[in-house]
Amino acid sequence: MKTIVVLTGAGMSAESGVKTFRDSDGLWNNYRIEEVASPVAWERDPEMVLEFYNQRRKQLFEVEPNAGHKALVKLEEKFNVQIITQNVDDLHERAGSSNVLHLHGELKKARSTVDPSLVYTLDHWELKLGDKCEKGSQLRPHIVWFGESVDMIGPAVEIISGADMVIVIGTSMVVYPAAGLLHYVKDEVPKYYIDPKAFQVHGVSNLLILRKKAGEGVPFLVDQLLKQA
Numbered sequence: 217m218k219t220i221v222v223l224t225g226a227g228m229s230a231e232s233g234v235k236t237f238r239d240s241d242g243l244w245n246n247y248r249i250e251e252v253a254s255p256v257a258w259e260r261d262p263e264m265v266l267e268f269y270n271q272r273r274k275q276l277f278e279v280e281p282n283a284g285h286k287a288l289v290k291l292e293e294k295f296n297v298q299i300i301t302q303n304v305d306d307l308h309e310r311a312g313s314s315n316v317l318h319l320h321g322e323l324k325k326a327r328s329t330v331d332p333s334l335v336y337t338l339d340h341w342e343l344k345l346g347d348k349c350e351k352g353s354q355l356r357p358h359i360v361w362f363g364e365s366v367d368m369i370g371p372a373v374e375i376i377s378g379a380d381m382v383i384v385i386g387t388s389m390v391v392y393p394a395a396g397l398l399h400y401v402k403d404e405v406p407k408y409y410i411d412p413k414a415f416q417v418h419g420v421s422n423l424l425i426l427r428k429k430a431g432e433g434v435p436f437l438v439d440q441l442l443k444q445a
C-alpha cells in the first residue's frame with residue numbers, strides 16, 4: 217500500500233467551528249501569544265493560561281469532525297494514511313483516523329510539571345490550579361508552548377521522508393519546525409496543498425494547489441485518489 221502523509225493545521229478544523237490562529241477572527245487577534253502560550257506566561261499567570269486552554273477544551277466537547285476529517289478516514293481504504301497535525305484538537309481521532317501524530321500537543325491531555333513523562337487524559341474540560349500529578353506537582357496543559365522544543369519533530373521527519381504522496385491542509389506554513397517538513401519530501405513525490413489561501417511554497421517542487429476549504433477540497437481530492445488507485 218502506498219503511504220500518503222497528511223500535514224494539517226488549524227484550517228482543517230475551521231469548518232467544525234474551531235477558531236484558527238491567524239485568520240481575521242483568529243485566536244491571536246484576541247489573545248497575546250506571550251500572555252497565554254509560553255513558559256513565561258505560565259510562570260507569570262498560570263490561572264490565565266489554564267483559563268485560555270479551558271475555554272478551548274470546553275469548546276472541543278461541543279464540536280464535531282467535518283467532511284474533511286471524514287474524507288481522510290475514507291482514504292485509508294486504499295492507502296496507508298499517516299496524519300501529522302499541528303492541531304491540538306482530537307477531531308482526526310474522533311473521525312476515525314488510525315495514525316495521528318500531534319506536533320504541538322493535545323488539548324485533552326495534561327502533564328506533570330515535575331515529570332513530563334506523566335501525561336493524563338482529561339475527561340472533563342476544566343484544569344485548575346491545585347490539580348496535581350501523582351507526584352504532587354501542578355498539572356499543566358500538554359501543549360508545546362512558544363519557546364519550547366517540538367519533541368515529536370523527529371518522528372514526523374521520519375514519517376514524511378518516506379511519503380509516496382503528501383497532502384497539506386489548512387496551515388499558513390509560518391510556524392517552524394512544522395512548516396519545514398515539506399523540505400524533507402523528495403522532489404518527485406506529488407504534493408497537494410488545500411487551503412483557501414494556499415501559495416507556491418518556496419523551494420518545494422511538484423506541488424499542486426487547491427484553493428478550497430477543507431470541507432470541499434479534501435473530499436474532492438480523496439475521491440480522485442481512490443478512483444486512480
Ligand code: APR
Nearest residue numbers: 225226227230236237238302386387388391411413429430
Ligand atoms: N479550510 C482549509 N483551510 C482553511 C480554512 C478552511 N475552512 N479556513 C482557514 N484556512 C486556512 C487559512 O487560510 C490559513 O492558511 O488555515 C490556515 C490557518 O493558519 P493559522 O491560523 O496560522 O494556523 P496554523 O498554520 O495551524 O498555525 C500553526 O501556529 O499558533 C501556532 O501552535 C499554533 O499549531 C499552530 C501553529
